[in-house]
Amino acid sequence: MKVKMLSRNPDNYVRETKLDLQRVPRNYDPTLHPFEVPREYVRALNATKLERVFAKPFLASLDGHRDGVNCLAKHPKSLATVLSGACDGEIRIWNLTKRNCIRTIQAHEGFVRGICTRFCGTSFFTVGDDKTVKQWKMDGPSFGEEEEPLHTILGKTVYTGIDHHWKEAVFATCGQQVDIWDEQRTNPICSMTWGFDSISSVKFNPIETFLLGSCASDRNIVLYDMRQATPLKKVILDMRTNTICWNPMEAFIFTAANEDYNLYTFDMRALDTPVMVHMDHVSAVLDVDYSPTGKEFVSASFDKSIRIFPVDKSRSREVYHTKRMQHVICVKWTSDSKYIMCGSDEMNIRLWKANASEKLGVLTSREKAAKDYNQKLKEKFQYHPHVKRIARHRHLPKSIYSQIQEQRIMKEARRRKEVNRLKHSKPGSVPIVSERKKHIVAVVK
Secondary structure, three states: OOOOOOOOOHHHOOOOOOOOOOOOOOOOOHHHOOOHHHHHHHHHHHHHHHHHHOOOOEEEEEEOOOOOEEEEEEOOOOOOEEEEEEOOOEEEEEEOOOOEEEEEEEOOOOOEEEEEEOOOOOEEEEEEOOOEEEEEEOOOOOOOOOOOOOEEEEOOOOOOEEEEOOOOOEEEEEOOOEEEEEOOOOOOOEEEOOOOOOEEEEEEOOOOOOEEEEEEOOOEEEEEEOOOOOEEEEEEEOOOEEEEEEOOOOOOEEEEEEOOOEEEEEEOOEOOOOOEEEEOOOOOEEEEEEOOOOOEEEEEEOOOOEEEEEOOOOOOOEEEOOOOOOOEEEEEEOOOOOEEEEEEOOOEEEEEEOOOOOOOOOOOHHHHHHHHHHHHHHHHOOOOHHHHHHHHOOOOOHHHHHHHHHHHHHHHHHHHHHHHHHHOOOOOOOOOOOOOOOOEEEEEO
């Protein structure tokens, strides 16, 4: 005689305490769950809608400057400390946690053109319209002391930008030429130039720390190697590049912010074609900064908005604007990859969330699990028309919206003209140029 016995382990269904949730045995056999995908789709749709409902990216406005904010710098060791320089020569150090100004320095006569921190975080450097480079202590003067710079270097020409080496006591300035300085000397170690126009910005590579990139007003982007006192190569674009930023994770990749409303991501090994052209702004792009992850960057534009681009996409995933924010001159992504700061014409520094709908503060384990589950659902259904439409939709100011429509018409007209020209020409007489190569004039080595 066969006797079938039911054997159940109480651990599978009995709660350990009264406060626990009831344990439910589940069978994951797909034949028992015929409506699993439709149910998941509805959940994904709801998660996408809720993401847009809770998208409130603006956190705080730091006011106190008496003129437009011209440059920003992050503290290398402290997440809460930010430095800003204004057009009236004033420098302010801010505490982001308390959201107030902790120190004010009248550093220069005229604009503060550039500001950068030393890699150890003990001091910072500024350059201004008064032809000086000044080094300041990060900590304020003790009681009764005057606010004095540690060192002052008086140059021959106006300096337009400054950046510090990531590991050594060396910094670079730009103006008529790119100068490499030792902190202990009052004369540059070496000066490099290629062309005759003024250079607007210079940036050290964070990985290959001997490499520098600079952009000049004669439409060039020039790369230098500090070990050999000559420029390496340069690429000439259609219009002027305002600034560049190196990818902190990939040594050869950098992104250039251009006057023709686009950003160009280049691989320095092959400058003849950009890796990606990022198009969404409707006015000149003035600044760009990478996320510490190297996956995204943020750009600031003259069209009074900032946009977040994935490195491998040509369109932005996010656009931030407010009614009061005017032309955005500088932008920085904080070192914990969670926040974005931008400084604009109307004397304010604004703090934004990098992920617009992210919940700040401590999350419980259930909240984390729900967030991860919703994220996976959104990724699974991201190409479905309804989900895609809701996730992509953004409200824009009327000025930006109308300019986008206008540029779309102009682009379509140019495309139609090219097609007609090809159609009515002898085969092979009109070359077909890809969108990426259109804006590159030449590469000089």
